[in-house]
Amino acid sequence: MNRKLSNWERLKNDASYKFAEQEVYKRDKCCRICKSVTDLTIHHIKSRKEYPWLAADEDNMIVVCRNCHTNIHRSKHSNRKVNK
Ligand SMILES: [Zn+2]
Ligand SMILES: [Zn+2]
Numbered sequence: 001m002n003r004k005l006s007n008w009e010r011l012k013n014d015a016s017y018k019f020a021e022q023e024v025y026k027r028d029k030c031c032r033i034c035k036s037v038t039d040l041t042i043h044h045i046k047s048r049k050e051y052p053w054l055a056a057d058e059d060n061m062i063v064v065c066r067n068c069h070t071n072i073h074r075s076k077h078s079n080r081k082v083n084k
Contacts, residue, residue: 008048008055017056028063033072036065043069 011017021042030037043064046054054060064072 007052011052011055014056020056020058020061024058024061025063027058030063031065031068032062033064033068036067039066040064041066041069043072 024042025040031040040063042061044051044055045060045062048055051060
């Protein structure tokens, strides 16, 4: 109960964030990458860590399925590794 919440944890339970999320689902309706309509989640184009003020910005949010979401984050990591 006493645990301090991060800004993100606080935001993601915030009504205005939930509203933005619903708007993004309504806008995209399916995974932006493979058009799947199941197992959808929200991806933040600019990371919430580096751009916390964009975390609830609909223009910074896209609907993706869990599979594609994993791939997005995996390729980001591999990009960092091959960054010579
Ligand atoms: Zn997908
Ligand atoms: Zn993501």
